[in-house]
Amino acid sequence: MTTLSLATILAESARRHADKVAVVDGDVRVTYAQLWAQARSYAAGLRELGIGAGDTVALLAPNVVDFPRAYYGALAAGAAVVPVHLLLTADEMAYVLRDSRANLLVCHASQLAMGAQAAAKAGIPLVAVGPLSPEMAGQVRRLEDVSSRVEALRSYVSREAEDTAVVFYTSGTTGEPKGALLTHLNLVLNATVNAFDCHDVRADDVALGCLPLFHTFGQTVSMNSTFRIGGTLVLLPRFTGDAAIELMLREGVTIFHGVPTMYVALVEAAARHERLPRLRLCVSGGASLPVVVLERFNAAFSTTIFEGYGLSETSPTATVNQPRFGTRPGTVGHPIWGVEVEVARADVDDRIELVPAGELGEIVIRGHNVFAGYLGRPEATEQALVDGWFRTGDLGTKDDDGFISIVDRKKDLVIRGGFNVYPREVEEVIARHPAVVQVAVIGVPDEVHGEEICAVVVLDGNEPAPSADELIDWSRERLGRHKYPRQVRFLDQLPLGPSHKVLKRELRRTIVAETESTVS
Numbered sequence: 268m269t270t271l272s273l274a275t276i277l278a279e280s281a282r283r284h285a286d287k288v289a290v291v292d293g294d295v296r297v298t299y300a301q302l303w304a305q306a307r308s309y310a311a312g313l314r315e316l317g318i319g320a321g322d323t324v325a326l327l328a329p330n331v332v333d334f335p336r337a338y339y340g341a342l343a344a345g346a347a348v349v350p351v352h353l354l355l356t357a358d359e360m361a362y363v364l365r366d367s368r369a370n371l372l373v374c375h376a377s378q379l380a381m382g383a384q385a386a387a388k389a390g391i392p393l394v395a396v397g398p399l400s401p402e403m404a405g406q407v408r409r410l411e412d413v414s415s416r417v418e419a420l421r422s423y424v425s426r427e428a429e430d431t432a433v434v435f436y437t438s439g440t441t442g443e444p445k446g447a448l449l450t451h452l453n454l455v456l457n458a459t460v461n462a463f464d465c466h467d468v469r470a471d472d473v474a475l476g477c478l479p480l481f482h483t484f485g486q487t488v489s490m491n492s493t494f495r496i497g498g499t500l501v502l503l504p505r506f507t508g509d510a511a512i513e514l515m516l517r518e519g520v521t522i523f524h525g526v527p528t529m530y531v532a533l534v535e536a537a538a539r540h541e542r543l544p545r546l547r548l549c550v551s552g553g554a555s556l557p558v559v560v561l562e563r564f565n566a567a568f569s570t571t572i573f574e575g576y577g578l579s580e581t582s583p584t585a586t587v588n589q590p591r592f593g594t595r596p597g598t599v600g601h602p603i604w605g606v607e608v609e610v611a612r613a614d615v616d617d618r619i620e621l622v623p624a625g626e627l628g629e630i631v632i633r634g635h636n637v638f639a640g641y642l643g644r645p646e647a648t649e650q651a652l653v654d655g656w657f658r659t660g661d662l663g664t665k666d667d668d669g670f671i672s673i674v675d676r677k678k679d680l681v682i683r684g685g686f687n688v689y690p691r692e693v694e695e696v697i698a699r700h701p702a703v704v705q706v707a708v709i710g711v712p713d714e715v716h717g718e719e720i721c722a723v724v725v726l727d728g729n730e731p732a733p734s735a736d737e738l739i740d741w742s743r744e745r746l747g748r749h750k751y752p753r754q755v756r757f758l759d760q761l762p763l764g765p766s767h768k769v770l771k772r773e774l775r776r777t778i779v780a781e782t783e784s785t786v787s
Contacts, residue, residue, distance in 0.1 A: 271451045273432040274342040274423035276458060276495050277303050277335070284470065284497040291501040291518055292332040299497070302335060304419060309340025309396075312414030316394060318371055320345030320424050323434070325364055325391075326481070327351040327382045328375035330504045333396045334480045335490060337373045337410070345424030346370075347431045349446070350481035351385075353378065354764070360385030367434050367446050367642065373410060379403060428452040434642060435483050435579040446642035447579045456605070456635045457582035458491035464604045465589050466548055466573065470497040474522040475515055477503040477529065482766040483583040484553050489524045498522070506767070508536025515544035522546070526553035526767045530564050530572065531705055535727075537567040546570045550587065552577060554768045555673055555691050557698040558597045574599050576673060580657055581606075582636040586671050597695075598670040606634030610665050611656070613677065619654040627674060630663045631656040662689070679771060681710030681718050686749040688720055690771075693752060696745045697722055700738065702730035707761055707769050708752065711778050721754040723774050725761060 280289070281303035289299040297305070318324060324341040326348055328334040341348045349367045351360055360381065364372060369391055374382035376397035386393040395407045426432070432451040436444040462468050474493045478485030493500045501518045503511060506529060514520070523546050525533075530551060537543055549564070549572045556574045565571055575587030576599035586608050588600030602608040612620040613629040622628045637657045640648035651658055662680070663673040674689045681688040690708035697706045705725040713719035722742070726732050733741070735755035742751035762773040 269428045270425045271428035271455060272342060272423050272426045273451045273454050273491075274306070274339055275455065276491055277306060277339045278343075278423060280494050280497045287470075287497060288499050289494065290332050290335060291499060295332060297332055299494075302332075303339070305336045306339035306343055307422070308414045308419040309336055309410055310343035310420045310423070311417045312394075312410045313340060313344045313346065313371070313373075314420070315413050315417055316371060316392070316410075318344050318346050320426065321430075322346045322370045323349060323368055325349040325351050325367065325369040325372045327353070327360070327372060327378045327385075328396065328481070329353060329377060330476055330480050330485075330502045331375065331377075331397070332502065333375055335494075335500075337396055338480075338486075340410075341373070342432065343420055343423040345426060347434060349434045349436070350486065351382075352436070352481055353479070355381075355385075357381055357384035357388060361388035363436050363444065363446075364389035364391055366444075367436075376400070376403070379407065383407070426451055429639070431639065433486070437579055445644055445647055448639040448642055449579075449582055450639055453582045453636055453638060454487060454491065457487050457584055458495045460604050461488055461492040461584055462496040465575075465584070465587050466550070467590070468492070468496050468498070468522070468548065472496070472498040472522050472547070473518055473520045474498055474500050474524065475503060475511065475520045476500045477506045477511055478524055478526070478553075479766055483579045484524065484526070484577070484766065487583055488550065488552070493522075506532070508532035508534075509539065512536055512540050512543060515546070516542060520544055520546070522548045522550075524550045524552075527551060527556045527560060528554075528705070528761075528763060528767045528769065530556065530560050534560065534563045534567055535704065543568055549573065550575055552583070552587075553766060555675075555694075557695055559695070559699045561596055576600075576630075576671065577636075578659060580638040580651070580659075581632055582638070585632050585634075585636060592669065595668075595670050598666075598672045600671065601669050602632075602634075602671070603636070606632065606636055608632050608665070608671055609656075610663060611658075613662060616650070617653070619656045619658075624665055624667050627662060627664055629677065630659045630661045630671070630673065632659060633657065679709075681708075681720055683710070683713075683718050683720060683749055684716040688750050690720075693720065693722065693742065693746060693750055696742055697724065697738065697752075700733065700741055702726050702733050703738075705761055705769075707771055707774055709771050709775050709778065711754065711775065711782065719754060720750070720752040721756060721778060722752040723756045723758055723761065723778070725758055 281299040285300040573588040577583030588594040610628040710718035
């Protein structure tokens, strides 16, 4: 039996960097020693509330210092953590609480209106963290109050390396959300490899924590990896390009982790600022980054974006562009240390058949980052884990130099008149039009071709606005006859999920509903 706890990440940095600032939250600065002491105090309070080794604690909190306090407090108590998306409805949250078999919901005071409803629907107790409003004071138990009445834990409760540390819920694009079981070993190793192996990250680096900490990218790559190396995490609860630039300048941020929509916002905001932060390292993940956005950002900020790839089920990082292998725009780089990433036949489900270099297929992954399965869903686990590989559902290629390219999600593939069309290829072309800020390409039902290609576009208000026909002509000149969009819709903004990824399923639903109402 090998003992290992994800709580070690904070415990060891408190030992090695005790007086170093771990977290900046507005005017609040918390050192590693203080944060670990607060986490151990929360752990003692959770134990008073009946939480022990093997229990499950759900956490509903924005990007404030109480997130890492409660997160590491639950881990120190020996519990598994279920991060809850902030933008879910009460019913959706209650589903996560029930499905994860959570014993308790730790809810930040700012989220009590929704959190209390969800906990009541799920039939589990709730405890608050953070300052309560006068009307809520006395009505809800505060973890701080419970913790203040007992002595803090001396250290964290021992766990086994293969025990579940965090349960991440998938987005539920294909049915109900599933809980992906990530072990202590998964998450400690992923944070360690991100911190020490992929890029030149240093203990004096300052990272901007603008990715939601309840999401796997923000949690592992921003928070845990920064804490693993002893850096400083500057929290930004609500992201905008202008707010991010101002905060990065004020706090001397050197590392930025973001999803493509954040890089788009930063490029737009850069034109409004005389000074820009000097960013030493920028990492993009969560969705495909259009090459033109990478080029514009690198030019504006005089730096380099390293695009990577991962999923909730892979802790999350699986590949990233790394200086030791060289970087290649439009790819997600090479596998991280200790992880294999290959391409397999997408049409064979019951076994893994790898394809030659350059051939399109399904991305498959094996290594220390692959999850233990889906909670309570043995059939889904069996479908996802085949011959020791995790089937990602993403289509891509691996070239002779080992660079991985993601072409698209299998479910996002558009089949027009029997021809496969990959939305990302179309998006890359349209994104290069000077008036286009963002674009998402989807398939919509069509009586003749089965599906038709529709481009949903956000325009730059500072450029002359093209018509739909002009954008169609632009695409026709640059794409094959079966690939260019026949429909273009304009929106002020694209629908984003809690992790700032474009919700293509929402776009499809909206566009199809509009079409049906117009026809009727």
